[in-house]
Amino acid sequence: MRMLEATELYRFYHAGDDEVVALRGVALVLDAGQFTALRGPSGSGKSTLLACLAGLDEPDGGVVTVLGERMTRRPEWERARLRARHFGMLMQSGNLFDHLTVRGNIRLQIEISGHGRSDEIDSLLDSLGLDGLADVLPAHLSGGEAARAGLAVALAAKPSILLCDEPTAEVDAATEQLVIDRLIETCRNGAAILIVTHSPALAARADRIVDIRDGGIVHG
Ligand SMILES: Nc1ncnc2c1ncn2[C@@H]1O[C@H](COP(=O)(O)OP(=O)(O)OP(=O)(O)O)[C@@H](O)[C@H]1O
Numbered sequence: 001m002r003m004l005e006a007t008e009l010y011r012f013y014h015a016g017d018d019e020v021v022a023l024r025g026v027a028l029v030l031d032a033g034q035f036t037a038l039r040g041p042s043g044s045g046k047s048t049l050l051a052c053l054a055g056l057d058e059p060d061g062g063v064v065t066v067l068g069e070r071m072t073r074r075p076e077w078e079r080a081r082l083r084a085r086h087f088g089m090l091m092q093s094g095n096l097f098d099h100l101t102v103r104g105n106i107r108l109q110i111e112i113s114g115h116g117r118s119d120e121i122d123s124l125l126d127s128l129g130l131d132g133l134a135d136v137l138p139a140h141l142s143g144g145e146a147a148r149a150g151l152a153v154a155l156a157a158k159p160s161i162l163l164c165d166e167p168t169a170e171v172d173a174a175t176e177q178l179v180i181d182r183l184i185e186t187c188r189n190g191a192a193i194l195i196v197t198h199s200p201a202l203a204a205r206a207d208r209i210v211d212i213r214d215g216g217i218v219h220g
Pocket residue numbers: 013014015020021022040041042043044045046047048049
């Protein structure tokens with residue numbers, strides 16, 4: 001089943017007289033149960049692509065369709081509704097509200113999305129190696145713990161589409177395996193997953209690898 005389709009995505013940024021082409025005609029399909037790794041050097045357009053796929057940013061050209069509904073060029077509240085209903089997201093930063101504990105952040109996500117169960121929060125955190133951290137504020141987490149807590153928020157509402165930017169950037173190999181196993185389980189339960197990663201261990205477990213260079217997909 002096709003969960004997300006992007007056709008001919010373009011995104012331009014302007015800095016003074018200079019134009020940066022962050023995305024140049026990107027086409028991408030994410031199917032249910034498929035784990036896709038997105039690789040590319042710094043500045044190649046990975047974060048811009050994730051933001052456009054999730055409707056957090058509007059592409060200058062092209063269309064994103066989510067479970068048959070157009071995401072692109074719709075009012076912000078409609079994009080937010082589609083995001084809340086279908087997406088789990090882990091971005092490079094800003095994944096947690098600072099004034100809420102890890103548990104509070106996850107509970108809020110469950111409430112907003114209308115999916116997921118509060119009585120599963122502790123087992124979700126255990127599965128990501130975050131046992132004992134449910135009632136801690138984000139300021140007291142390490143970088144790797146904060147990323148996994150953000151992933152727990154993204155997973156809590158059992159999203160159809162999971163988009164993650166570097167979920168294992170700051171973790172040791174054993175913890176990375178925990179995260180990878182959880183992602184694979186989510187995928188086997190039917191989600192479409194797109195993970196930005198530089199990790200060979202993570203890419204090795206993906207069903208498909210997509211490489212992006214200078215805003216264009218060169219492989220995958
Ligand atoms: N708000 C912005 N204004 C101007 N240029 C931008 C903006 N955001 C991104 N860019 C430029 O667009 C291009 C793609 O950036 P993007 O952040 O998507 O790359 P990336 O692959 O995610 O990089 P990284 O791995 O370093 O996070 C880069 O040349 C970047 O400098």
